[in-house]
Amino acid sequence: MLELNGLRRTYGSILALDDLSFQVPAGRVVGFLGPNGAGKTTTMRAIFGLTELDAGSVRWNGAPVGQAERRRFGYMPEERGLYPGMRVGEQIEYLGRLHGLNASGATAATTTWLERLEIADRRDSKVETLSHGNQQRVQLAAALVHQPELLVLDEPLSGLDPTGIDAIGKVLLDQARAGCCVLFSSHQLDQVEDLCEQVTIIDHGRLVASGTVDELETSGTQRLVVRVEGDRTASWARSIPGVTVSEVKGSAARLVLADSVNSDDVLRAAMHAGRVTEFSFERRRLSEVFREALA
Amino acid sequence: MKVLYIALAAWALAAVRIFMFVRKRRGRAAAASAAESSRAGSDPGGAGYFGRWTRAWASPDRLGDVGEIAMREIKERLRGRIFRIGTLLILIVVALAIIIPKLSSSGGGGGGSTVQTVGVLGGLSPGAKQVVEAATATTKDKVTFSPESSLAVTKTALRTGKLDMAIIDGDEVLLYEPAALASSPADPTLVQNLAAYLGLLSAYHSARLTPAQAGTVTGAAPVPVRTMKPGSTSATKSTSVVGLVLLFFMLTQYCTWILIGVMQEKSSRVVEVLLATVRPIQLLGGKVLGIGLVALGQAALVVGFALVVGKAVGSDLLNGTAPLVLLCELLWLVLGYAFYCWVYAAAGSMAERQDQVQTLALPLSIPILLAYIFSITVASSGSSDVFFKVLAYVPLTAPFCMSALVGLGQVTWWEFVCSVLITIAGTVGMATFAARIYRGAVLRTGARVHFRELFVRGQRPGPQLSPASGDSAE
Numbered sequence: 001m002l003e004l005n006g007l008r009r010t011y012g013s014i015l016a017l018d019d020l021s022f023q024v025p026a027g028r029v030v031g032f033l034g035p036n037g038a039g040k041t042t043t044m045r046a047i048f049g050l051t052e053l054d055a056g057s058v059r060w061n062g063a064p065v066g067q068a069e070r071r072r073f074g075y076m077p078e079e080r081g082l083y084p085g086m087r088v089g090e091q092i093e094y095l096g097r098l099h100g101l102n103a104s105g106a107t108a109a110t111t112t113w114l115e116r117l118e119i120a121d122r123r124d125s126k127v128e129t130l131s132h133g134n135q136q137r138v139q140l141a142a143a144l145v146h147q148p149e150l151l152v153l154d155e156p157l158s159g160l161d162p163t164g165i166d167a168i169g170k171v172l173l174d175q176a177r178a179g180c181c182v183l184f185s186s187h188q189l190d191q192v193e194d195l196c197e198q199v200t201i202i203d204h205g206r207l208v209a210s211g212t213v214d215e216l217e218t219s220g221t222q223r224l225v226v227r228v229e230g231d232r233t234a235s236w237a238r239s240i241p242g243v244t245v246s247e248v249k250g251s252a253a254r255l256v257l258a259d260s261v262n263s264d265d266v267l268r269a270a271m272h273a274g275r276v277t278e279f280s281f282e283r284r285r286l287s288e289v290f291r292e293a294l295a
Numbered sequence: 296m297k298v299l300y301i302a303l304a305a306w307a308l309a310a311v312r313i314f315m316f317v318r319k320r321r322g323r324a325a326a327a328s329a330a331e332s333s334r335a336g337s338d339p340g341g342a343g344y345f346g347r348w349t350r351a352w353a354s355p356d357r358l359g360d361v362g363e364i365a366m367r368e369i370k371e372r373l374r375g376r377i378f379r380i381g382t383l384l385i386l387i388v389v390a391l392a393i394i395i396p397k398l399s400s401s402g403g404g405g406g407g408s409t410v411q412t413v414g415v416l417g418g419l420s421p422g423a424k425q426v427v428e429a430a431t432a433t434t435k436d437k438v439t440f441s442p443e444s445s446l447a448v449t450k451t452a453l454r455t456g457k458l459d460m461a462i463i464d465g466d467e468v469l470l471y472e473p474a475a476l477a478s479s480p481a482d483p484t485l486v487q488n489l490a491a492y493l494g495l496l497s498a499y500h501s502a503r504l505t506p507a508q509a510g511t512v513t514g515a516a517p518v519p520v521r522t523m524k525p526g527s528t529s530a531t532k533s534t535s536v537v538g539l540v541l542l543f544f545m546l547t548q549y550c551t552w553i554l555i556g557v558m559q560e561k562s563s564r565v566v567e568v569l570l571a572t573v574r575p576i577q578l579l580g581g582k583v584l585g586i587g588l589v590a591l592g593q594a595a596l597v598v599g600f601a602l603v604v605g606k607a608v609g610s611d612l613l614n615g616t617a618p619l620v621l622l623c624e625l626l627w628l629v630l631g632y633a634f635y636c637w638v639y640a641a642a643g644s645m646a647e648r649q650d651q652v653q654t655l656a657l658p659l660s661i662p663i664l665l666a667y668i669f670s671i672t673v674a675s676s677g678s679s680d681v682f683f684k685v686l687a688y689v690p691l692t693a694p695f696c697m698s699a700l701v702g703l704g705q706v707t708w709w710e711f712v713c714s715v716l717i718t719i720a721g722t723v724g725m726a727t728f729a730a731r732i733y734r735g736a737v738l739r740t741g742a743r744v745h746f747r748e749l750f751v752r753g754q755r756p757g758p759q760l761s762p763a764s765g766d767s768a769e
Contacts, residue, residue, distance in 0.1 A: 048571035075571040081564035
């Protein structure tokens with residue numbers, strides 16, 4: 001398990017991390033969300049000692065993280081880092097060896113990951129000749145070649161087509177199922193929702209929400225979708241104290257209920273207004289959770 | 296100089312010993328690895344998710360982080376077309392520098408076998424004829440004698456180039472213009488010998504020596520000449536100048552590799568991936584070591600090639616102490632690289648684009664350039680002053696200035712060792728300073744990093760990134 005405790009970092013007058021604490025449990029894919037400038041990249045760099053902290057600590061399985069631990073971590077930075085003129089296979093092998101693999105182990109692992117990421121045919125190509133998507137795959141292979149215990153990926157899905165997102169998403173899930181800790185940041189909330197079991201949201205360097213996707217989507221105010229035949233204004237709902245009509249689309253009204261409102265009362269009011277053809281509790285989309293957390 | 300020979304021999308012996316020791320250890324480690332692999336193979340189900348990899352992490356066939364980084368640098372450099380073509384060009388230039396002077400010395404007017412037409416006015420006595428033949432024999436010139444009828448005809452023949460020189464009445468040598476001039480067809484050595492021999496013959500006649508006495512005097516051998524302090528010959532001086540030129544080009548080339556290499560790692564952001572695994576000093580050390588080994592290999596190849604070609608063609612450039620001068624320059628190339636590579640690495644870590652590199656490279660090259668110009672001037676003129684001798688002990692200029700002094704034979708062994716030690720101490724200091732700059736600057740992206748930003752109060756020298764390569768803390 002990765003533990004980040006009270007991380008604090010300033011750049012001049014900018015407070016990048018403000019007493020940030022959260023955990024990444026083993027075997028989980030954790031989405032790391034936040035608006036631009038929230039401190040996600042700084043947090044990820046702090047895990048690898050690339051940013052010196054003013055305060056706080058990064059611990060792995062209860063012990064402080066040092067070079068020996070980092071050797072067993074995999075990192076994919078936001079701005080991709082590969083030698084443009086080096087061949088794909090050699091590059092991955094080289095990074096594998098820097099992570100401690102021997103020659104044969106690095107070669108075998110490189111072959112395995114290039115095949116899994118479907119770029120085995122580009123092994124002898126120079127990185128600079130590959131498309132953006134394939135460079136992304138090479139970067140991921142470089143992060144995975146030594147079978148890391150912790151995988152930290154900064155925007156791994158940006159710029160990928162749906163096929164690429166599916167391929168990389170499957171790899172991340174497989175890694176987590178095999179026992180790896182996976183922490184990745186993304187602005188593509190739909191993908192995060194599909195991939196992650198757990199989400200951590202930060203803003204201005206502070207933790208604003210954290211939990212499993214289920215917990216976050218079902219927590220907070222209740223939301224209902226009620227469809228009353230022939231009603232296109234949802235005026236029946238507007239008259240109920242504590243009920244807010246957030247959207248009306250055709251005969252379907254999306255309602256937000258205050259804590260004091262009983263959903264049974266809403267159902268009765270709807271039935272009084274006409275024939276109810278749909279009455280369902282709505283889970284919040286992750287994007288809504290995100291916006292509410294930052295509001 | 297004997298001490299230098301001994302020191303170089305000791306250094307070579309130590310290098311061989313270290314190589315054998317490392318090889319032996321690696322052999323033992325490989326054997327242990329094989330045994331471990333064999334044990335692992337007998338327990339295929341024993342490895343968990345991380346098991347097979349954790350064994351590899353302690354793998355003995357790895358060179359260590361610095362070794363791995365150095366090996367990548369070596370492979371990349373050797374694979375580069377520019378390096379291979381550049382090496383070939385250097386070898387060609389060195390070969391030409393050795394062969395052309397040899398060919399011109401053997402084919403020119405300086406004692407080579409040229410055809411000389413000598414006019415004879417007033418005839419030659421048998422004795423004079425014998426003397427003239429002896430003089431031509433020493434220069435190996437092919438001499439043709441042309442009897443002339445009058446002084447006017449002789450002068451006309453000299454003016455028109457029909458004659459290269461003329462002997463007038465056996466006691467004068469007449470030339471159209473001084474033999475030392477390049478435009479003169481007369482072999483200056485032959486002219487000098489003819490004049491001396493004819494003068495000697497005239498002196499014999501005046502002294503009324505018998506033929507036996509004249510023979511004794513003519514056959515007199517010069518007494519040996521010894522010097523208490525070894526000096527440089529013109530060949531050694533030429534070798535020194537050639538070595539200084541190579542030293543300048545190679546040192547500039549290797550340091551530029553470091554500069555560009557560090558800048559490219561920074562601009563391609565691969566440095567962030569690397570520093571997530573290895574320490575900054577390991578990354579920098581590996582790069583310096585790798586490029587340094589390529590540099591040493593290339594320089595050793597050039598020096599070895601020069602020695603072989605020089606020996607094969609019998610070049611004067613490698614006579615006497617000239618090979619030792621070349622070896623000293625090789626040593627100073629290593630020391631100069633060891634000092635300057637850190638400077639260039641630190642500069643490379645502060646730049647991110649080609650134009651920024653060029654801005655940084657110019658001031659860095661000034662001390663090298665000045666030391667080179669001073670040294671070439673001194674090596675060519677053959678005399679050095681106190682200021683130049685002081686520069687030979689300053690690490691910035693020592694690689695060139697001390698090499699030049701060695702070429703001139705104006706340095707004792709202890710002065711040489713003293714300069715080496717000062718340069719090594721300076722290198723340690725420079726490496727410490729450069730590593731501090733590198734650590735602070737290589738992960739800063741965006742605008743060019745300035746010295747003040749790295750050392751002002753509140754700025755930490757350790758790894759730190761600009762907030763998300765820009766103005767926000769992503």
